[in-house]
Amino acid sequence: MLRHNERGELLCYVPKKDLEAVVRTVEFDQDDRWGGTLSLANGEKLYLEPLTQRPLIPVTFRVRKL
Amino acid sequence: MLTRDEAEKLIQEVLAAYPPEAAEDRAKHLAVLDGETLEGGCGITANRKSLPGVMTIRGCAYAGSKGVVWGPIKDMIHISHGPVGCGQYSRAGRRNYYVGTTGINAFGTMNFTSDFQEKDIVFGGDKKLAKLLEEANALFPLNKGISVQSECPVGLIGDDIEAVAKKKSADLNKPIVPVRCEGFRGVSQSLGHHIANDTIRDYILDRPKADDGIQAGPYDVAIIGDYNIGGDAWSSRILLEEMGLQVVAQWSGDGTLAELERTPKVRLNLVHCYRSMNYISRHMETKYGIPWLEYNFFGPSRIADSLRRIAARFDDRIKAGAEAVIAKYQPMADAITNRFRPRLEGKRVMLYVGGLRPRHVIGAYEDLGMEVVGTGYEFGHNDDYDRTQVDLKNTTLIYDDASGYELERFVERVRPDLIGSGIKEKYVFQKMGIPFRQMHSWDYSGPYHGYDGYAIFARDMDMTINNPCWKMMTPPWRQPNAA
Numbered sequence: 001m002l003r004h005n006e007r008g009e010l011l012c013y014v015p016k017k018d019l020e021a022v023v024r025t026v027e028f029d030q031d032d033r034w035g036g037t038l039s040l041a042n043g044e045k046l047y048l049e050p051l052t053q054r055p056l057i058p059v060t061f062r063v064r065k066l
Numbered sequence: 067m068l069t070r071d072e073a074e075k076l077i078q079e080v081l082a083a084y085p086p087e088a089a090e091d092r093a094k095h096l097a098v099l100d101g102e103t104l105e106g107g108c109g110i111t112a113n114r115k116s117l118p119g120v121m122t123i124r125g126c127a128y129a130g131s132k133g134v135v136w137g138p139i140k141d142m143i144h145i146s147h148g149p150v151g152c153g154q155y156s157r158a159g160r161r162n163y164y165v166g167t168t169g170i171n172a173f174g175t176m177n178f179t180s181d182f183q184e185k186d187i188v189f190g191g192d193k194k195l196a197k198l199l200e201e202a203n204a205l206f207p208l209n210k211g212i213s214v215q216s217e218c219p220v221g222l223i224g225d226d227i228e229a230v231a232k233k234k235s236a237d238l239n240k241p242i243v244p245v246r247c248e249g250f251r252g253v254s255q256s257l258g259h260h261i262a263n264d265t266i267r268d269y270i271l272d273r274p275k276a277d278d279g280i281q282a283g284p285y286d287v288a289i290i291g292d293y294n295i296g297g298d299a300w301s302s303r304i305l306l307e308e309m310g311l312q313v314v315a316q317w318s319g320d321g322t323l324a325e326l327e328r329t330p331k332v333r334l335n336l337v338h339c340y341r342s343m344n345y346i347s348r349h350m351e352t353k354y355g356i357p358w359l360e361y362n363f364f365g366p367s368r369i370a371d372s373l374r375r376i377a378a379r380f381d382d383r384i385k386a387g388a389e390a391v392i393a394k395y396q397p398m399a400d401a402i403t404n405r406f407r408p409r410l411e412g413k414r415v416m417l418y419v420g421g422l423r424p425r426h427v428i429g430a431y432e433d434l435g436m437e438v439v440g441t442g443y444e445f446g447h448n449d450d451y452d453r454t455q456v457d458l459k460n461t462t463l464i465y466d467d468a469s470g471y472e473l474e475r476f477v478e479r480v481r482p483d484l485i486g487s488g489i490k491e492k493y494v495f496q497k498m499g500i501p502f503r504q505m506h507s508w509d510y511s512g513p514y515h516g517y518d519g520y521a522i523f524a525r526d527m528d529m530t531i532n533n534p535c536w537k538m539m540t541p542p543w544r545q546p547n548a549a
Contacts, residue, residue, distance in 0.1 A: 003351065018447035019449070058351045058355075060352055
């Protein structure tokens with residue numbers, strides 16, 4: 001699940017792992033293409049199939065672990 | 067004062083008593099923090115199955131659902147579906163206060179159970195449940211709904227409580243919520259919270275209902291995760307209302323079904339117990355777009371900080387209201403601090419509580435000049451440990467799901483001036499000569515939330531630590547002048 005934290009950073013929450021980490025970078029960060037590899041603050045990387053538009057946050061996705 | 071080396075040596079000492087495999091596992095649950103912030107939760111592994119054979123202090127999923135989340139909703143009947151013990155031995159033990167007439171329009175302290183017998187295990191308990199639902203509804207017609215809290219055997223024999231609930235819900239025209247919180251699910255009560263949150267989502271928030279026509283006010287908020295232990299939610303609520311907000315729902319201390327149903331229309335969810343109600347907050351954020359904010363109403367510095375952070379989400383009227391509330395109560399809080407701080411300054415505290423207080427009460431102790439030298443969660447997850455780090459300043463022992471043995475050894479060596487934990491730990495440590503407060507149920511005192519709660523908190527801590535009885539612990543034969 002992606003949401004913004006109080007400082008406005010993108011925050012990722014993985015319910016299964018109770019992992020809550022700031023998303024440092026998003027591979028594709030354009031209005032017509034959003035997603036790809038998400039790098040988390042704890043060093044992990046998640047892959048989200050790129051979307052055709054910027055998602056409305058908060059939102060829940062199914063992602064793959066890289 | 068504990069140094070890092072001492073603390074690490076202490077952990078090694080404690081681990082040495084275990085067989086190698088167990089020691090390896092337990093090592094992941096013990097850590098020392100030095101005030102630094104690590105990514106990913108103190109380097110602690112949390113929310114794992116307890117080691118077989120060690121004496122854990124955790125509860126079960128039923129405790130998390132019936133005892134914590136569902137139980138305090140006062141105008142619903144909560145049936146402990148299964149053998150009589152689970153409900154009876156936990157009845158009203160959590161002191162979730164409520165207003166209402168018990169047995170007429172409120173049912174908080176009552177115990178409803180299907181009292182499973184051998185024949186129910188053999189032939190299934192669904193018929194009994196259907197009869198019980200009808201009977202309970204006939205005897206207590208002012209109930210607003212019924213929840214069915216499963217105990218272990220219901221899951222083991224595979225009863226279909228969902229089908230019964232669905233049928234009876236249509237018959238009685240009331241929400242009947244089947245909760246699959248059998249005690250064996252998960253590793254602790256934490257999964258029970260999650261299951262309960264999910265059933266609220268599925269059976270209460272998603273229930274088709276006529277539009278009540280209620281328009282959300284601009285200042286509507288809900289208190290989420292305050293169970294009104296000893297009146298906690300009430301002493302929090304008055305502060306929020308004084309600053310101009312309208313509290314339309316309390317989840318779930320002194321809460322009602324109508325309040326739950328009303329919550330998707332609020333502007334902001336205020337989350338006190340993150341561990342037990344973050345699930346529903348996240349759901350409401352995704353589905354209804356309601357933001358949520360964690361706050362902390364223990365001790366004046368955290369209260370002021372929380373009030374300002376809450377007010378920052380609203381307009382200037384609320385911001386001015388927050389400042390007015392802080393200005394009004396600060397002199398009272400200062401008077402309490404001035405009175406008790408000299409008596410408590412420098413005292414060292416060890417905490418071992420559930421899923422929220424190991425970090426939330428630290429601020430209140432610091433306001434009184436005390437320091438926390440050890441803290442740990444029974445059933446916290448990694449995100450809880452992440453949140454704990456910011457509250458810790460000095461070298462602190464961290465223990466996750468500590469066993470009876472570990473706690474005793476830690477306490478023996480650290481010799482804190484006060485321990486805050488639960489009833490199961492209380493008498494062990496009192497016999498070791500260490501002042502003790504129950505931090506689950508406030509030792510039958512409370513409230514501890516809010517400014518009013520701080521006064522009681524400070525008095526209780528002083529009363530416990532400076533109690534003259536602790537100086538009388540030497541047995542007669544050890545006294546130097548014994549005849």
